[in-house]
Amino acid sequence: MSTTAPLPVQPIPRGTLGRRVGRSLGDWAPAALVFLLGIAAWEGLVRGLAVERFLLPPLSDILRTLWADRSFFIDAGLFTFKEALGGFVIGSAAGMLVALVLARWRPLGRALMPYAIAANAIPIIAFAPITNNWFGLLNPASKMAIAAVLCFFPVMVNTLRGLTSVPPSSIELMRSYAAGEWEIFRRVRIPNALPYVFTALKVATVLAMIGAIVGDYFGGSQEALGIQIRRFAGIFAFEEAWAAILVASVLGIGFYAAVAIAERLALSWHPSVRGSQE
């Protein structure tokens, strides 16, 4: 480092892995405590106040039921998860692709955006019975279709926003390097859009799970989790219904977490990611 010009900031030392984990454990402790208190309160209040089983069974009973029939619940969960994942992949990919096209040819984007925004306001889940008719009640494609349409709009709108909300000077600079439109996309617009895309993808995981499960509610294969939740609730098997809901919740959280981890890896440069590590 030079001695002539004093630098106001020194290079930031990289924390060791141990220190990072140690700090992140400290960060997690309050949340973990709340989690344990919540479970204890559930169990204690339901038993202490003798809450009726159909309102809310004790957690321990739910877990016992889940464990006893674990292979059944896991198979049902994975069946529905595949529907959700299929819809997520198709819907998100289509959303990103359409956003790229609309960002590249802006007049087209201006012509289509009002309709996209209007379509986004439609309660798409209302179409579930229709897609069941289109693809067949037992065909997983009918649930994928709903999940895909649910994922499509937020991913498309967010990606488009990310691709187009680039400071004009960033584009001017690229043009001064004699960059063409596609090179500007590759080097500026797409990296700029990534944080927006991941925000949308995280939302899309939730929507995909909702689409698949609610799609099941309107009828489908007996292997599907949504079908089983509806059936158990209908025959007063509350522990079983709650066990299935628990499986759906864990899958949903896992799905979200997987995308969140992918985001951290892909956006390691981003202040929001880097800031939490330092």
Added chain:
Amino acid sequence: MSRRVSVVSLRGLSKEFSRGGVVALQNIDLEIAPGEFVSLIGPSGCGKSTLLRVIGDLVEPTGGEVVVNGKSARQARLDRDYGIVFQDAVLYDWRTVAKNIALPLEMGGWNRGRRRARVGEMIELVELGGFEGHHPWQLSGGMQQRVSIARALSFDPSLLLMDEPFGALDEMTRERLNMELLRIWERARSTIVFVTHSISEAVFLSTRVVVMSARPGQITGVVEVDLPQPRNAETRGEPRFFELVTEVRERLRAGGLDTAGEGGEEELIAAEEGL
């Protein structure tokens, strides 16, 4: 000076923005010789940023002629003759300091080895050793602007266009970067066109100060800065420095310091370019 071939030659240049019919530039004639450091100064809305962008082929003029290195501005841009520094450093957050500096080299098709060597030289030139792997948001404003300057110089452009590069920085940082810029300019022997609204900065840095007036944007005077080179901290205390500052100030006043319609220029440029 006039016998040498001009780096920039503007003849009868004008620019009228289609939106609102604003005349940003009217009948601009200017010759800039190799190695000159020319400042454009004037009130807000006088078209100095527009003029810089017209030279850099980022804004299309509505009349007149721009010749850069004997070519059209467009050809000069395609030949990567321009290094540009804006008021914001315009660094790409997903790239480290080293990779930001390497960007124009990547686009110019330099191979990895040459890129690395040049980035190393540039880091040394702007005294950012140790920060190669940092991301832009980890740097102070002054350091970001040094990265921006290093990037603009990395591929040896024949013409450096700077649009208020130190305008957002505090006075201390600004004066230090002024000195660094002069040092870099002497070493790189490039030609610089520098937009500023600071009279003392213009006089301190330049070989010539071009004074502009607003609405329509015109050149109202050119002040030759005959302060000795190289300039240093003492330059700002010399009587001749104050005389020149006063001369520029008087020319600005003669052109009217009216700043009506302030700040509209950037928006007009953005709207025009459809950005």
